[in-house]
Amino acid sequence: MSHLTAWPVFLPLITGFLLILFRGKGIYYQRIVSLSAVAGLVALAVALIAVSLPGQYQVYLLGNWTAPFGIVLVADRASALMVSITAVLALAALWYAIASDTDKKGPHFHILYQLQLFGLNGAFLTGDLFNLFVFFEVLLLASYGLLLHGGGRLRTRAGLHYVVINLIGSTLFLFAVGTLYGLLGTLNIADMAAKTAAAPGDSLGLIAAAGLLLLVVFGVKAAMFPLYLWLPGAYANTSAPVAALFAIMTKVGIYAIIRVHGTIFGPGAGELAYYYMPWVLGLGLVTLIFAALGVMAARNLREQVAYLVLASVATLLIGVGLNGSSALSATLYYLIHSTLIAGAMFLLADVILRGRGAFEDRFESAPRLPDAAVTGAVFMFGAVAITGMPPLSGFFGKVLILNAALHHEWVAWVFAVLLGAGLLTIIAMARTGSTIFYRTLPENPSPVAGRAGESLNRSAFMAVIGLFLVSPVLVICAQPVTAFTVSTANQLLDGTAYIEAVLSAPAVDRSIGE
Amino acid sequence: MMEYLVSLSIGVLTATGVFLTLRARTFPVVLGLTLLAYAVNLFLFSMGRLTIGLPAIIDKTAKAAQYSDPLPQALVLTAIVIAFGMTAFLIVLALKARGELDSDHVDGLADNQQAPGQRDIGKNIDPDRGAAE
Numbered sequence: 001m002s003h004l005t006a007w008p009v010f011l012p013l014i015t016g017f018l019l020i021l022f023r024g025k026g027i028y029y030q031r032i033v034s035l036s037a038v039a040g041l042v043a044l045a046v047a048l049i050a051v052s053l054p055g056q057y058q059v060y061l062l063g064n065w066t067a068p069f070g071i072v073l074v075a076d077r078a079s080a081l082m083v084s085i086t087a088v089l090a091l092a093a094l095w096y097a098i099a100s101d102t103d104k105k106g107p108h109f110h111i112l113y114q115l116q117l118f119g120l121n122g123a124f125l126t127g128d129l130f131n132l133f134v135f136f137e138v139l140l141l142a143s144y145g146l147l148l149h150g151g152g153r154l155r156t157r158a159g160l161h162y163v164v165i166n167l168i169g170s171t172l173f174l175f176a177v178g179t180l181y182g183l184l185g186t187l188n189i190a191d192m193a194a195k196t197a198a199a200p201g202d203s204l205g206l207i208a209a210a211g212l213l214l215l216v217v218f219g220v221k222a223a224m225f226p227l228y229l230w231l232p233g234a235y236a237n238t239s240a241p242v243a244a245l246f247a248i249m250t251k252v253g254i255y256a257i258i259r260v261h262g263t264i265f266g267p268g269a270g271e272l273a274y275y276y277m278p279w280v281l282g283l284g285l286v287t288l289i290f291a292a293l294g295v296m297a298a299r300n301l302r303e304q305v306a307y308l309v310l311a312s313v314a315t316l317l318i319g320v321g322l323n324g325s326s327a328l329s330a331t332l333y334y335l336i337h338s339t340l341i342a343g344a345m346f347l348l349a350d351v352i353l354r355g356r357g358a359f360e361d362r363f364e365s366a367p368r369l370p371d372a373a374v375t376g377a378v379f380m381f382g383a384v385a386i387t388g389m390p391p392l393s394g395f396f397g398k399v400l401i402l403n404a405a406l407h408h409e410w411v412a413w414v415f416a417v418l419l420g421a422g423l424l425t426i427i428a429m430a431r432t433g434s435t436i437f438y439r440t441l442p443e444n445p446s447p448v449a450g451r452a453g454e455s456l457n458r459s460a461f462m463a464v465i466g467l468f469l470v471s472p473v474l475v476i477c478a479q480p481v482t483a484f485t486v487s488t489a490n491q492l493l494d495g496t497a498y499i500e501a502v503l504s505a506p507a508v509d510r511s512i513g514e
Numbered sequence: 515m516m517e518y519l520v521s522l523s524i525g526v527l528t529a530t531g532v533f534l535t536l537r538a539r540t541f542p543v544v545l546g547l548t549l550l551a552y553a554v555n556l557f558l559f560s561m562g563r564l565t566i567g568l569p570a571i572i573d574k575t576a577k578a579a580q581y582s583d584p585l586p587q588a589l590v591l592t593a594i595v596i597a598f599g600m601t602a603f604l605i606v607l608a609l610k611a612r613g614e615l616d617s618d619h620v621d622g623l624a625d626n627q628q629a630p631g632q633r634d635i636g637k638n639i640d641p642d643r644g645a646a647e
Contacts, residue, residue: 130589137596144603156611157622160540163607164620167547167600168535174554174593181586182561
């Protein structure tokens with residue numbers, strides 16, 4: 001039993017506590033501690049991927065209680081991948097926050113940031129349903145604080161909506177967990193899967209209902225139709241590094257659906273095997289339609305990027321709903337791409353907002369941006385990546401998903417919606433780019449508007465470029481990356497191996513110690 | 515008899531909680547979420563099956579079937595703590611919203627405004643920008 005599995009959870013927690021102690025020491029020390037902890041997290045994530053690459057499950061028994069009696073942390077390829085994406089995104093967003101002085105707007109930014117990472121990594125690594133609830137609450141409470149970081153009226157209003165809908169989601173989560181515990185008598189995900197397979201016929205209906213209730217909860221997190229209405233407001237009105245980090249938050253919902261539903265209601269579940277899939281696929285398609293319309297209708301760049309996040313979530317839901325090895329593998333590939341690129345787009349939107357001064361990121365003509373050539377080129381690059389045009393990774397992700405849909409019975413719908421939504425987002429992004437970069441005013445026309453744009457913050461801009469570079473890397477290394485996602489998808493679909501690995505994990509012999 | 519009482523309590527708490535959560539003012543919403551939390555705590559507790567006067571720990575003298583499930587009690591304890599913290603946070607946030615938006619409406623509307631308003635979108639003063647000047 002290696003402690004490596006537990007470190008991605010505990011490192012941010014310990015750092016968070018350290019930062020509380022460092023609170024009086026000024027922002028400089030906080031930044032150093034926070035940045036080195038996140039850099040350490042990247043290293044841990046790489047090590048976790050390396051360890052899980054051969055396909056073994058790293059099961060960590062907390063308190064040395066064997067499953068299903070204790071809480072377990074389980075690292076396999078999928079959770080290692082999610083932890084890595086989180087770490088990379090967190091590093092870039094934190095760098096941007098520090099370089100642009102966003103973290104100075106409130107006293108607790110770094111503490112909340114670390115606790116947010118604690119919650120995220122815990123949610124990705126836990127093998128226990130109630131523990132997943134607790135980690136959800138941790139990441140949500142930290143996200144409430146981060147969302148409101150900096151203050152402002154619109155931010156408060158969006159924050160209130162976000163908090164209320166998530167509290168309702170938490171209540172539903174507890175109802176679902178309670179029902180499942182009452183029926184199955186266990187909370188360990190692997191054990192629940194085993195118990196569901198052996199459940200008596202008359203309790204199947206209730207188990208199915210509780211499972212769908214759980215799908216609603218994860219749907220709130222993932223912003224699935226009709227539960228997405230909180231997302232554009234919350235993401236568009238918060239500060240840029242927080243919005244960038246939140247790009248992973250919706251993916252927590254996707255991951256939870258894959259992990260919890262895919263394991264409990266996997267192929268071994270008899271009558272209930274994959275009964276939830278039509279819901280995921282159907283609602284994913286509807287979400288994508290609304291997301292594309294939202295991208296068209298957005299009135300400023302940050303709102304547009306928020307809807308682009310929604311579109312990427314919808315695409316991932318479609319990929320999950322198509323169900324199968326190739327579809328899941330394509331989903332994971334698209335997940336890497338969409339999370340990091342969406343994070344970069346939020347940061348870039350902030351760069352543009354700062355450059356336009358009083359015009360902010362509204363879609364109206366403004367004086368020319370300082371350093372418009374660099375910003376514009378990067379925007380062009382990002383737009384190509386996020387709308388899924390060749391030659392960048394969004395295109396490959398979408399092609400893989402469409403390819404996996406070929407033999408599905410809903411193939412016509414999937415093609416129509418995915419390609420139609422793609423066209424709408426391309427039109428919208430082209431319009432955005434030409435409004436911001438081409439249709440510029442000769443000079444600042446109204447002295448009332450006053451505030452001129454800031455010049456480009458080069459060190460902050462490095463974070464944007466760093467994240468965008470992931471896209472060509474994903475294309476150039478497409479072969480090894482897809483080989484990894486295919487093996488990850490196969491491991492995720494092999495529910496019996498997961499159950500076996502978790503339930504048979506031996507406790508450490510205390511007489512010898514480790 | 516006890517089963518009816520417990521399930522009725524859960525039902526009434528949930529129904530009032532849902533009703534209050536759908537109100538337009540922040541204070542009823544907070545109350546509604548609190549009632550929902552009470553309902554779910556009671557629900558979780560009863561998921562370990564209802565027992566009276568039985569120990570949560572099986573000792574050697576007790577028969578195997580005669581114990582109350584300790585796990586839901588632990589879950590309820592966790593859920594209570596989390597719900598308590600979240601409610602405290604929400605109350606503070608609601609007060610902040612009341613102060614900043616001059617209204618306790620969940621959409622931040624003043625009392626005389628009926629339509630779901632976009633009134634302050636146009637004059638959005640971003641706090642990041644404000645402080646950067």
